[in-house]
Amino acid sequence: MAFGAFAGGPEAAPGVAAAQRKSRIVLLLLLPGVIYLAITYVAPLISLVLTSLQSPSPDLAIGSYVYGFNVGNYVVALQTYAPVLGRSFLFALTATVLTLLIGYPLAYFIGVTLRRFPLLQSLALVLVIAPFFISFLLRTLAWKQIFSDEGPVVSFLQALSLLPHDAHLTGTPFMVIFGLTYNFLPFTVLPMYTSLERLDLRYLEAASDLYASRWNTFWRVTFPLSLPGVVSGTLLTFIPATGDYINASPSFLGGLDTAMIGNVIEQNFLVLQNYPVAAAMSIVLMVAILIPVAIYVSATKTEDLL
Amino acid sequence: MTAFDEAGADLELRQITKTFPGFTAIEQLDLTIPAGSFFALLGPSGCGKTTTLRLVAGLEEPTAGRIVIGGRDVTAVKPHERPVNTVFQSYALFPHMTVQGNVEFGLRRRGAKDAAARAAEALRLVQLDHLATRRPSQLSGGQQQRVALARAIVNRPALLLLDEPLGALDLKLRREMQLELKAIQAEVGLTFLHVTHDQEEAMTMADTVAVMNHGRIEQMGSPQELYELPRTAFVANFLGQSNLLTGEVVTSSDEVTVVDVAGSRLAVPTARAQRTSGTVTIGVRPEKLLLVTDAPTPTPGVNVIGPGRITDTSFAGVSTQYVVEFPDNPALPAVTVFAQNLVFGSTLNPGAEVWVTWSADHSFGLVDAAAPGSSFAGDDEPSEAAAAAGEA
Numbered sequence: 001m002a003f004g005a006f007a008g009g010p011e012a013a014p015g016v017a018a019a020q021r022k023s024r025i026v027l028l029l030l031l032p033g034v035i036y037l038a039i040t041y042v043a044p045l046i047s048l049v050l051t052s053l054q055s056p057s058p059d060l061a062i063g064s065y066v067y068g069f070n071v072g073n074y075v076v077a078l079q080t081y082a083p084v085l086g087r088s089f090l091f092a093l094t095a096t097v098l099t100l101l102i103g104y105p106l107a108y109f110i111g112v113t114l115r116r117f118p119l120l121q122s123l124a125l126v127l128v129i130a131p132f133f134i135s136f137l138l139r140t141l142a143w144k145q146i147f148s149d150e151g152p153v154v155s156f157l158q159a160l161s162l163l164p165h166d167a168h169l170t171g172t173p174f175m176v177i178f179g180l181t182y183n184f185l186p187f188t189v190l191p192m193y194t195s196l197e198r199l200d201l202r203y204l205e206a207a208s209d210l211y212a213s214r215w216n217t218f219w220r221v222t223f224p225l226s227l228p229g230v231v232s233g234t235l236l237t238f239i240p241a242t243g244d245y246i247n248a249s250p251s252f253l254g255g256l257d258t259a260m261i262g263n264v265i266e267q268n269f270l271v272l273q274n275y276p277v278a279a280a281m282s283i284v285l286m287v288a289i290l291i292p293v294a295i296y297v298s299a300t301k302t303e304d305l306l
Numbered sequence: 307m308t309a310f311d312e313a314g315a316d317l318e319l320r321q322i323t324k325t326f327p328g329f330t331a332i333e334q335l336d337l338t339i340p341a342g343s344f345f346a347l348l349g350p351s352g353c354g355k356t357t358t359l360r361l362v363a364g365l366e367e368p369t370a371g372r373i374v375i376g377g378r379d380v381t382a383v384k385p386h387e388r389p390v391n392t393v394f395q396s397y398a399l400f401p402h403m404t405v406q407g408n409v410e411f412g413l414r415r416r417g418a419k420d421a422a423a424r425a426a427e428a429l430r431l432v433q434l435d436h437l438a439t440r441r442p443s444q445l446s447g448g449q450q451q452r453v454a455l456a457r458a459i460v461n462r463p464a465l466l467l468l469d470e471p472l473g474a475l476d477l478k479l480r481r482e483m484q485l486e487l488k489a490i491q492a493e494v495g496l497t498f499l500h501v502t503h504d505q506e507e508a509m510t511m512a513d514t515v516a517v518m519n520h521g522r523i524e525q526m527g528s529p530q531e532l533y534e535l536p537r538t539a540f541v542a543n544f545l546g547q548s549n550l551l552t553g554e555v556v557t558s559s560d561e562v563t564v565v566d567v568a569g570s571r572l573a574v575p576t577a578r579a580q581r582t583s584g585t586v587t588i589g590v591r592p593e594k595l596l597l598v599t600d601a602p603t604p605t606p607g608v609n610v611i612g613p614g615r616i617t618d619t620s621f622a623g624v625s626t627q628y629v630v631e632f633p634d635n636p637a638l639p640a641v642t643v644f645a646q647n648l649v650f651g652s653t654l655n656p657g658a659e660v661w662v663t664w665s666a667d668h669s670f671g672l673v674d675a676a677a678p679g680s681s682f683a684g685d686d687e688p689s690e691a692a693a694a695a696g697e698a
Contacts, residue, residue, distance in 0.1 A: 205365050206398035208385040210412035210457070217386075220411075224402045 052279035063273035073280040081264050081281060085288060088261040091173065091248070092241035095180035099188040099237050100230065102181070107189050107229070108222075111196030125193070128186050140179055140252050144170055147178075147253075171255025179247035184240070188233040195229025196222075231300050235293060242289055261285050314341045314497035315376025315389070315464035317362065322371035324357055324521075331357040332521040335371070339514075344491050344498045346512030348505060350544065354521040355501045356395075359467050362499065363392050376464050386415070391458035392467040397450045399442035405429065405453050406438040412461040428460035429453075431490065448479045455487070459494055468500040472507060484511050505545045509533065517541045537580055537673050539587060548589040549641045551611075552675055558582040563671065568637035572609045572669065579671030587672045593644040594668040597628060597660045609669065611638060612661030616654055623647070628654065630662055 052073055054065040110128070114121040131139060147153050147169040157163040169175050203225065207217040223230075245262030248254035254263070261281065268278035319337040323330070332354045339345045347355040360366040362373060364385030373381045380388050391412065399408050409428055413421035429435040432452035442450055451471055458466055468487075472480045488511050491498050502508050508515045509529035516526040517540070525532060525541045532545050542548035553567035563576045565588055574588045590609075602610055611632070617640070618629040625644045632638040641662055645653075654660065 200398075202394060202396055202398040203400060205385075206392075206394060206400070207411070209363055209365070209390070209392045209394075210461070211386045211415035212411070213386055213415075216415060221400060227402075 048279050048282060051275050052283055054276040054279075063275070065276055070276065073276040074284065077277050077280040077284055080277075081261065084259055084264050085261050085284070087259070088242050088285075089288070091177055091180060091258075091260060092238050092244075094177050095184060095241050096188075096234050096238040098177070098181040099185050100234055103185055103188040103233065104192055104230070107192035107196050107233075110189075111193045112199060112201070115197075128189050128193075131186065136183060137246065137252075140183065140246060143179060143182065144253055147175060170253060171250065171258065173258055175253040176248045176258045176260070179253040180241045180244060183244075183247065184237040187236040187240075191233040191236065192226060192229040195226040199225055227300055231297060235296075239289055239293065243285055314495060316341050316374075317465055317497065317499065318372075318374040319358070319362075320372040320374065322358070322361060322373070323369045324354070324361060324366065325369045330521055332361075332368075335521070335523065337516065337523065337526075339497060339499060341376075341497050342495055344488065344500065344511060344513045346500045346502060346508035346515045347518055348502060348508040348515050348545070349518035351503055353518045355503075355518050356469060358518075359392070359469050359499065359501045362465070363390055363467055364388050389464040390467060391461050391463040391465075392469060393451075393454045393458050393471040395469045395471065395473055397442075397454040397471075399450055399453055399457070401442055404439050404441060405434065405445070408442065408453060409438075409457045409460050411457065416461070425456075425460055428456040431459070431493075432456045432486075448475055448483065451475060451483060452486075455490070459490065459496065462494070463496065465497045465499060468498060470502050470504075472502075472504075480507070487511060509545070515545075517544060519544075533591075535578055535670050536589070539589075539672055539674055542589050542670075542672065547592050547642060549592060549595070549639075550587050550589045550672070551639065552585060552587045554585055555583050562666065565671075567611075568635050570609075570611045570635075570638070572611070573607070573666035574669035574671045575667055578667075578669065580673035581671060585675065587675045588669050589672060590664050590669050592627070592642045593625070593646075595641065595643040595662050595664050597630070597643055597645060597654060598663060599654070599658065599660055602661055602663055607666050608663055609666050610661055610663045611641070613659050614638070614641070614662065616656050616658045616660060619654065619656060621647075628660075630660060 050067060051065075053067070053069050053071070054073070055068040055070040057064040057066050106128070110121055110124045114124060145151060149168055149170070154163060154167070154169055158165060158167070163169075199222065203221050204217055207221045208214075212220060242260075243262045243265075244260060245266045246252055248258050248260040248263055249266075250256060254260075265278050265281045265285070268274045268281065317337075317339040319335055322332055322335040322337075324332040335354075335358065337358075347358060349355045357366060361368050362375075364380070364383065368381065371381075372379055375389060399405075400411065403411070406422070406425055406429070409425035410421045413424055418424065426435060426438065429438055432455055434449060434452050434456065437445060437449065442453065445453065454471065472483050472487075475483060484507060487498075500508070500512060509532075512529065514526065515529050515532055517524045517532065519540050525537045532541060536542040536545060536548070539548075539550060542550060551565075551567040551572065553565045553572070556564045556566050556571060558564070558576060560576055562573050563579045563582045563586075564571050564573050565586055566572075567588070572588060576582060579586065579588070597616075601613065602608070604610070612630075613634060614630040614632040616628050617631045618627075620627045625646050628643040628645065629640055630643060631640045643662060
C-alpha cells in the first residue's frame with residue numbers, strides 16, 4: 001500500500017483507504033469536544049425544554065413541579081413579559097450601535113494607523129483588554145458610585161443646571177445602556193481589530209488609484225473588507241447584552257423600571273421559584289435572538305467568513 | 307470631472323528627488339515620456355523604479371521636483387484626481403467584488419452612466435467576458451492579471467502605469483501576455499509606463515527603455531540602441547551580457563580609436579566610444595565573437611585576442627556558450643562567447659586552443675570603467691603568482 005502511494009499509479013484505492021483512515025483519526029480527535037458539548041450544551045438544553053413544559057405539582061407546594069406538556073407557560077411568559085423582551089432588545093441594540101460607533105474607529109486606529117509602530121500597537125491592545133483584569137462586577141459598581149446622586153458627574157451637571165436638582169442618573173435607561181456599552185466594548189473591538197489588522201492596504205491604494213475619494217474608499221473597500229469583524233464583534237455584544245442581568249439590575253446600574261429579560265428570568269428562577277416560566281422565557285429569548293441574528297448574518301453574506 | 311484624453315498624454319518628471327528616512331530612493335530625476343509611447347523603466351530591485359511609478363500615481367509624494375501630466379502640474383494632486391491608472395504587481399483586485407464589479411469600479415467613481423457596458427467591453431478586450439461574475443479568488447494568476455489590466459484601461463487614463471504586472475506568471479504565459487499587452491497598447495493608444503526588472507520583457511515590449519540604477523537613469527533609448535551601444539558598464543551587463551576589456555588608448559583618429567588591452571591592440575569606432583583618451587573600457591557582446599582554432603592573420607578592422615583555452619562549454623539549445631581564458635596572458639579577463647549551433651552539437655571541447663576575433667565595428671567604448679568584479683582582475687593575480695612559482 002505504501003508503495004502504491006509512492007508510485008502514484010492508476011489504482012486510486014490506496015489513496016482512498018488512507019483518506020478514510022485519516023478521517024477516522026479526525027473523528028477520534030473530535031470525540032472529547034463532542035462529548036463535552038453533549039454534556040454541557042445538549043443535555044441542559046433538553047432539560048430546559050422539559051422544564052418549560054412542566055405544570056405545578058398537585059400539592060401546590062412552592063417550587064415543586066411535575067413533567068407535563070403545559071404550553072401555558074409560554075403564554076404566561078409572552079403575555080407578562082413582552083414589554084420586557086422589547087426593552088431588552090432596544091437596550092442591547094442601542095448599546096451594540098454605540099459600541100460599533102466607538103469601537104470601529106478605535107479598532108481602525110490600532111489595527112491600521114498603529115501598524116508602523118508595533119510596540120504602541122501591542123500597548124493599545126493591552127489597554128483594550130486591561131479592564132478584564134478587574135472584576136466586571138466591581139467595575140460596574142464603580143460606575144454606580146461615579147454616577148450616584150452625590151457623585152461627581154451628577155453634582156457637576158447640576159452645577160451647570162444641565163440636570164434638575166431632583167434628577168438621578170443611576171436607575172435610568174441611560175445608565176443601563178451606558179453600562180452595557182462600557183462592559184461589551186472590548187468584545188466589539190477585538191474581532192474588528194483582527195479584521196482591520198489583516199486588511200491589505202494595497203486595496204486602498206488601488207481604490208484611490210481608481211478615482212475613489214477617501215470617503216468612497218472607506219465605504220466601498222475598507223468597510224466591506226472588515227465586515228466579518230464587524231459582524232462577529234456586534235454579535236458578541238448583542239447576544240450577551242440582550243440576556244444581560246447585571247447592568248439592568250437595581251443593585252447595579254438599573255432601576256425598578258429598567259428590567260431586562262435576564263432580570264426577569266433570574267427573578268423567576270431564584271426568587272419566585274417559578275422554574276417552568278423562567279425556562280419558557282429562556283427559550284423565547286433564545287429563539288428571539290436566533291431569528292434576527294440569522295437574518296443579519298445572511299444579509300451581510302458573512303456566513304462563510306464567521 | 308475632467309475629460310480624460312483618449313490618446314494618452316505626455317509625462318514629465320522635473321528634478322524629482324525622493325528620500326526616505328535613511329536613504330535616497332531617487333535623485334534629481336528628469337524624464338519625459340511622449341504621449342502614446344510604450345516606455346519601460348528597467349532596473350534591479352531597489353533602484354527606485356517602483357518608487358518613480360508610485361510618485362506618478364500619487365501614492366508617494368516627492369521630496370522635491372514637479373510631476374507634469376499632459377502639461378498639467380499634478381505634483382500636489384491627490385491620487386484619485388490624477389488621470390492615471392495602475393496595474394499593480396500584486397494586482398490588488400478587490401476580493402469582495404466580482405470581476406465585473408472590479409472593472410466597473412473606476413467608471414462608477416467617476417459617475418460614468420454606461421459603466422456596465424464599458425466594463426463588459428474591456429473584459430472582451432482581455433478575453434475574460436465569460437468570467438465576469440466570478441470572484442478574483444476563483445481566477446488563475448494570468449486571468450487575474452488580465453482583470454487588473456482591464457480594470458485600469460477601461461478608464462482610458464492619460465497614462466497607464468504597469469508595476470511588474472507579469473512578474474508572477476510563468477514563462478509561457480508571460481510571453482503571451484507581453485504580446486497581448488503590446489497589442490492592447492497599439493489598439494487603445496494610451497501612454498504606457500512599464501516598470502520591470504526583466505530586461506527581455508523591457509526590450510520586447512517597449513519603444514523606449516530607460517535603465518535605472520541607484521535612483522538615477524543610466525541610459526535611455528530604443529532597446530536596440532541600448533543593446534548595441536551601452537554607455538556604461540552597468541547597462542552593458544544588466545541588458546544582456548558583455549565582455550569588458552580595460553586598457554590604455556594608443557591612438558585615436560576621427561574614425562577609429564585603438565586601445566591596448568594587455569598587449570592586444572583592439573580597435574573601436576570613435577563614434578561608438580564615449581571616451582578617447584586615458585584608460586578606457588571597451589566591450590563587445592558574446593554573440594559577436596568568433597572562435598578560430600588557427601592563429602588568424604592580422605586584418606585591419608578585425609580585433610583578435612589569444613591564444614586562449616576553452617575552460618567551459620554549456621549547450622543552450624540555439625547556441626553554445628564557451629568561456630575562454632588566457633593562461634599565456636593572465637592580464638586578459640576570461641571572455642564569454644555565444645556560438646550559434648549551425649551544426650550538430652558543440653564543435654570545440656574544453657582545453658582546445660582558440661583565438662577570439664570580432665569585427666572592430668561591433669566594439670563599444672564605455673564612459674566608465676568596468677567594476678573590478680566583472681573584469682576578473684582579482685582572480686587572475688593569484689594564478690599569475692602560481693604560474694610564476696611553477697616556472698621557478
